[in-house]
Amino acid sequence: MTKALNTFRAGADENGHFGIFGGRYVAETLMPLILEVDEAYQAARADPAFQAELDGYLKHYVGRPSPLYFARRLTEHLGGAKIYFKREDLNHTGAHKVNSCMGQILLARRMGKTRIIAETGAGQHGVATATVCALFGLKCVIYMGQTDIERQAPNVFRMKLLGAEVKSVTSGSATLKDAMNDAMRDWVANVDDTYYLIGTVAGPHPYPTMVRDFQSVIGDETRAQILEQEGRLPDSLVACIGGGSNAMGMFHPFLDDPTIRIVGVEAAGDGIDTPRHAASMTGGRPGVLHGNRTYLLQTEDGQITEAHSISAGLDYPGVGPEHAWLKDTGRVEYVPITDAEAMTAFQETTRLEGIIPALESAHAVAQAMKMAPDLPKDHLMVLSMSGRGDKDVNTVARELGVEMGGSL
């Protein structure tokens, strides 16, 4: 299959398929809305005024472009590849999520929608959605699993401060996948005024493509910045994958540069050989959930199982369909990193670089730490620092077994 392709950047097809993955597996009631979103997005994408408006907000509100930073001390510590961080953690709201939220909120406004709904796991997408809703004065309802509400209290309060209504989801396992189920149930009951602002490169077409396009600003900027700073393209890219939006945004502009090694990092929780992980590509198999066919964690009988990761943002039993396709074509390698490895990377990054990474991003750092020592010093590696870790300090303290007021 790989040999037959001239490009890895052409998908999805008009029905939203990346090979066998993707598609639009939703109830008939939602189909006309999905088609309406697709039509509106195609029109917006072709409209220079839309892109100009988005660029303006990305520059003046989000703070783009984000820096491409040479991580000198981490590089010296590892003694191999030269490591750069793409600093999405410096965006307004502290993660890459806002890139897509800004694009989608402008689309929702063009569509005349007055009410925005979204799902959130760690709360980063919820906060970013509540932020852009506040910016434009739109009603905002965030669905969040009860389990996640308990472990991400600061983000819940941020959303409320921003004017959003946070609805607690108690069905199923009361985590991200159940929040997505409830958001879809809301949408089906509020078809006229509501826009569903999906947080990752998953869901029914056109969401995987649309979110990827909005997130591709990460890779586009990286390309220009590395050419300016090093005079050539990188040799490898590393990014963490939950649904996979920061990774897709970083990878997509480089997919057709065959010399670049591209590595996506899945959350292996307690280990890929245990039942407690979130590595749907390494440890799952293809299935259909949340509007798309993709790799899923599921039982032999096709029931979706609960994911586990120390990072709430990676704690999802599926993955974006384009990643599933890139895995099967072999263009991108997908590897697992455990909670313990991510914790070590979190602490090393903090102490060596003065950057507290999100636990999600710490998975990418952990993979870079595995790869870099064996690579030559002129190997250029770019890592997506997808978010900042202030939100995770409670989790980290608990994991280290220390009180917040105690000493390390």
Added chain:
Amino acid sequence: METATAPRHRSAATTPETGRIQARFAALKAEGRGGLVTYVMAGDPDREASQAILNGLPAAGADIIELGMPFSDPMADGPTIQAAGQRALKAGQTLRGTLEMLARFRETDTDTPVVLMGYYNPIHSWGVDRFAADAAAAGADGVIIVDLPPEEAPELTGPLNAHGLHLIMLAAPTTDAARMPAVLAHAGGFLYYVSITGITGTRSADETQVAEAVARLRARTDLPVAVGFGIRTPEQAAAMARAGDAAVVGSALVDRIAKGEDALAYVAALAEGVRTARA
């Protein structure tokens, strides 16, 4: 656009194995009444109790049975059906178990149409060809897959039709005239009209609006129309069976099973309502 000359759809598959649905609607027409379609979740609250309810449905007055296949993530369902699926899964229900229940039902009833209803992933996981063969062997007449719109239906219609099973398609208030040909291209057995924009077991539809919607569907297809979502009382069932060819009652029945009430007595009351409502 609706026009008087719009092509009319006729049901594609009419093999002997799939005749139960057509035979039942023909009988209802001869009796001059609407039908009662009852939904129960297979394995809820447990396998044995569920089998007893299933086996008792025809005598209680169910004309057609929808047998729910539990799924961990039922995105189109309200709290009642969600909870039923969770109970069934917790009690150990599997797709194999659901097909076994249907086969046992067929030992005592060979006339009542049974439609398997659920979500795509368990079938995808089982394998579509294998599922079609096994469902037909168990005695199913059709399949409703909530998250399989016409755009994605071809991967299932082929195997189903090859085994004489109908794919029963859903039409919703949001399904406009432009989408109808795509919906009808795959539709067999009957058409399931989702009478509200929303999830199962929540709000109820207005009879007049439903009657208008059904009239629009009838202008396009000869398939019978079953109306569902939000039907709770014998009066509502009677009204919706009058507006369409049959009324579907799911959440309200499942709710009685959850409360340990006499579910079959409730079905009898619904059937009485539907039988007294002449078209």
